[in-house]
Amino acid sequence: MKKVLITGGSRGIGRACAEYFAELGYRVAFIYNNSADAANELSLSCGAFAVRADISRPDEACGAVREAIEYLGGIDVLINNAGISQIRLFGDITDEDWERMTSVNLSGAFYATREAVKAMISQKSGRIINIGSMWGKCGASCEVHYSAAKAGIRGMTMALAKELGPSGITVNCIEPGVIDTDMNSELGEDDMASLCGATPLGRIGKPCEIAYLAEFLASDKADFITGQIIGVDGGFAV
Numbered sequence: 001m002k003k004v005l006i007t008g009g010s011r012g013i014g015r016a017c018a019e020y021f022a023e024l025g026y027r028v029a030f031i032y033n034n035s036a037d038a039a040n041e042l043s044l045s046c047g048a049f050a051v052r053a054d055i056s057r058p059d060e061a062c063g064a065v066r067e068a069i070e071y072l073g074g075i076d077v078l079i080n081n082a083g084i085s086q087i088r089l090f091g092d093i094t095d096e097d098w099e100r101m102t103s104v105n106l107s108g109a110f111y112a113t114r115e116a117v118k119a120m121i122s123q124k125s126g127r128i129i130n131i132g133s134m135w136g137k138c139g140a141s142c143e144v145h146y147s148a149a150k151a152g153i154r155g156m157t158m159a160l161a162k163e164l165g166p167s168g169i170t171v172n173c174i175e176p177g178v179i180d181t182d183m184n185s186e187l188g189e190d191d192m193a194s195l196c197g198a199t200p201l202g203r204i205g206k207p208c209e210i211a212y213l214a215e216f217l218a219s220d221k222a223d224f225i226t227g228q229i230i231g232v233d234g235g236f237a238v
Contacts, residue, residue, distance in 0.1 A: 003072040004218065005065065006030040007055055007112050008082030009048070010039040012181035013131060016207035017079055017214050022046035024215060029068035031055060031082065031112075055082045055108035056100070065115040074123070077218040078116040080109035080153075081131040090144045098145050105149035109156065117164065126169040127218045130157050131210070132229070134177045134237040150175075154229055161227030170226035172217050177233025179205040200235030 004021050008014040009030025015038070022028045028048040032039040039050040049071045053064035069075045083105045086097060113128055120126030135143060136150030157173040164171060178195045196202060210232055216222055217230075231237050 001025060001027050002076040002218070003027045003074050004029070004077040004079065005068045005072065005075055005112075005116065006079040006081055007108065008032070010035040010042055010050070013176065013179065013207045013210045014079070014081040015042055016211040017081065018042060018048045019046050020208065020211040020215055021077075021218075022048055026077075027072050029072050031061075031064045031068065033082075055112065056103035058107075058111045061108060061111035062115045065112050069116070069119055075116055075119050075126070077127040077129065078113060078120075079129045079131065079214055080112055082108050082112075083131070083133075085143065085146050087142050088145075089142055093145050101145040102149045102152070105146070106152040106156075109153060113156075113160070117169070120169050121164075121167045124168040126164075126167075127222075128160065128164075128169065128171040129214050129217050130171070130173040131214075132157075132173045132175040134175050134231055134233045137175060137229070137231070138237050157229065158227050165226055170217070170222065172222075172226060173229045174210055174213055174217075175229060175231045175233065175237070176210050177205055177231070177236040179207055179210065181207060195236075198236060199233070200238070203234065205232060205234060 004026045006014050006017050009018045010032035018028050018030050031051050031053050043050045051064040051067050053060040055061045130153050132153040133150040135147045136154050139147045161171040
């Protein structure tokens, strides 16, 4: 039975991944921060093991990964999904905004991966799947700090793929487009309609559509795929 750890697993894309992987028979653990009720409900519904941690803090992130690996009895797949967003004019982004955005969206993935890789290298196998964003590819107005952090995920993915390949570990990145999650709930109807109109497929994506690709990349069918940045955005960032 393969073992998967998902950061930011209590809601949205992370939750969809936890539910889908559990449905397929994976042993699942996830890290959450603030959504205790959602985390407890998810644990009860699909049997996933929940660990609370602020992924932006290296000690908490590393401790949570170690706890999850101990519970799972190892780790085969790490999905770096934890993230936050904020819409703010560039000139209004404070030092605190920048630090929080980059520490959660980029540093958190670094901390979790650094810890998980220790186990993967020793077993000469593993899958790391980073959840980026199409805005890391094409940039979003009024989301400079978010776009910069997600662009960093792209670079980390490609560099790690080269470094970890000899150890039998693949590293890939999924870049979602506009997905129906709480992260986009602050957008108004007009904004969502505009984004739909800019998407060639003419609709908003579903969290499960990201989970389907994540599971493929985690499977044996993806043995020869690494260092890839794959958009699931309905054609938005073409």
